[in-house]
Amino acid sequence: MSEALLAEAEKAEGAGAAEAAPASGGRPFWRRLRTRRSALIAAAIVALLVLVALAAPLLSALEGQNPTTFHPALVDSASGGVPLGAFGGISGEHWLGVEPLTGRDLFARVVYGARVSLGVALAATLLQVVIGTGIGLAAGLGNRYVDQALSRVTDVVVALPTMVIALGALAVVPTGFPRPVLIAVVVGLIGWSGISKIVRAQTLSLKSRDHVAAARLSGWSSWQVARRELLPALGAPVITYAVLLFPSNIVVEAALSFLGVGIKPPTPSWGQMLSDADTWYQAAPTYLLIPAVLLFVTVLALTVLGEGVRTALDPRAASRLRIGTGRKKEADA
DSSP states (O other), X not given: OOHHHHHHHHHHHHTTTSOOOOOOOHHHHHHHHHTOHHHHHHXXXXXXXXXXXXXXXXXXXXXXXXXXXXXXXXXXXXXXXXXXXGGGTOOSSSTTOBOTTTOOBHHHHHHHHHHHHHHHHHHHHHHHHHHHHHHHXXXXXXXXXXXXXXXXXXXXXXXXXXXXXXXXXXXXXXTTSOHHXXXXXXXXXXXXXXXXXHHHHHHHXXXXXHHHHHHHHTTOOHHHHIIIIIHHHHHHHHHHHHXXXXXXXXXXXXXXXXXXXXXXXXXXXXXXXXXHHTTOTXXXXXXXXXXXXXXXXHHHHHHHHHHHHHHHHOHHHHHXXXXXXXXXXXXXX
């Protein structure tokens, strides 16, 4: 987990006694989100990438290629497998060129790689949300001993070196296990601590409210209180953090694949393509640049979208931003 996400989680935990952000309706949320042009552009980019991932078979069929077929005639065996032609072998049949050494179509591998990279990150994020929300609710609603025990477990998970644990876990698992599923599970199991801290802090604040106290005094179980009173109010902070966590998981998947313990060929992913391209950046620079640029654009768009969602879900954050900007302009004047 990145330092920025951990800092946000610690800030939320320290503000546990503060008033929780009010839940926003759908219409005000969309109205505030539409005022942020950068978030709308980022949302359009993310939607396009998701569409490309979902339509990967159709797009590769439209080009007439698939990501696993070798084309040895399209690479120069005398030079070690460099693609023939300009810009990595770009042509009417191969829209982004071909892969060095194997001649596999790069466009087909890119669109299928989007499906793998985005799918792994989405599955890992959902698992982190489920685990983190469950443990945070249990800690906030439990007695002092339960809270202390779960909080210490969360602190231990925060202190774990994420990449080292992931590398060790992925290295010892048999190769026959589906790697995308394995990566999603490993990243999900070691990355839930930030959401847990946020949920615990908000739960401690919300459970002192009159309507929650009345529900508990009326005989509702902890599960009923959590489901009917707490989870609706926790939706905004959890969604905000999940949107910010999603690009972090894409980077983790790419890093694991780059280090050789993530997605294995012939299954394509952007990180696995970058791992193979590190020895071809001079002979075939497009093979490195295409997945690198796509990864950069995806993470940037998701980060900008997450910031826009955070501001739209928390009207007070937008108000503070406007007040701070106004004061800065007055000071400059």
